[in-house]
Amino acid sequence: AFFGFIGLLLAVPLAASAGVILRFLIKKYKLSRLFLGENGSKPDT
Secondary structure, eight states, X not given: OOSHHHHHHXXXXXXXXXXXXXXXXXXXXXXXHHHHOTTOOOOOO
């Protein structure tokens, strides 16, 4: 109950935004040369 209702109104959209941004960054990382290796080939999964 640090900020009460106002804190809840701020925390929910911030958490949702953080989730969307995190999923986007993970997707970009998994398509990057760093994740795939230097030659850029897809991993055998």
